[in-house]
Amino acid sequence: MKKQDITFGIHAVEAVLKYSPERVIELWVLQGRDDKRFMPILESAAEYGVSVQHATRKVLDDKSDGGQHQGVIARVKAVKQLNDKDLAVLVEKTETPFLLILDGVTDPHNLGACLRNADAAGVHGVIVPRDNSVGLTPTVSKVACGAAEVVPLFQVTNLARTMKSLQEKGIWIVGAAGEAEHDLYKADLKGSLAIAMGAEDKGLRRLTRESCDSLVSIPMTGSVSSLNVSVATGVCLFEAVRQRLS
């Protein structure tokens, strides 16, 4: 595991300073820009004694490897990777778990957007297979707009086995698949629940699909065959939120 990492983008850096200030080693901020949006970051940095370096755009572009840094980059201690054991602890202590499973999402923009949706929907944790999925990269954190700091991401070795153990703990697993006969809006999404979404290209893998308790589709009325996974995730999660609040 890497010991240090970077996080960039205003919301992502604000979030790490807010939720895990002890992880922040130093900040680089675009020089010569009196940007009001940096003020909360600079105030938090001062509060936590984090050193701030002023740097040119070229330096920031290089440090972020061309990422959309918005003029601010934090060097941070890498976050501990969460696994099956950590997931079991979360499930144990959560009264009515509400989880999101992403079966092999590889695009950091999609994972970031899914984490953002998950946070907004009050999801307790996001589960991904450790292999063939994107992890918590700086771009994921940037796109997640701070959600990567608050929504735990569990990277599990064997997704089908993890799903079985969730089911043994009373969690109902609903898979989203465009071709499923059952309509999302008629599914019961109350109670202990995990919603499983497929990968960008291949959708849910066969074993994941077979491990779900039910499969649902989002009704589509236009000409395209599927939604982007982060959009579909938002639709499914917020239908669950609607039902759980009603």
Ligand SMILES: C[S@@+](CC[C@H](N)C(=O)[O-])C[C@H]1O[C@@H](n2cnc3c(N)ncnc32)[C@H](O)[C@@H]1O
């Ligand atoms: C881009 S789609 C994958 C398309 C892929 N060609 C397939 O065969 O599933 C990524 C994921 O978003 C979800 N998704 C997209 N459109 C959906 C729909 N209309 N109903 C349910 N889930 C959908 C599914 O979980 C799907 O696996």
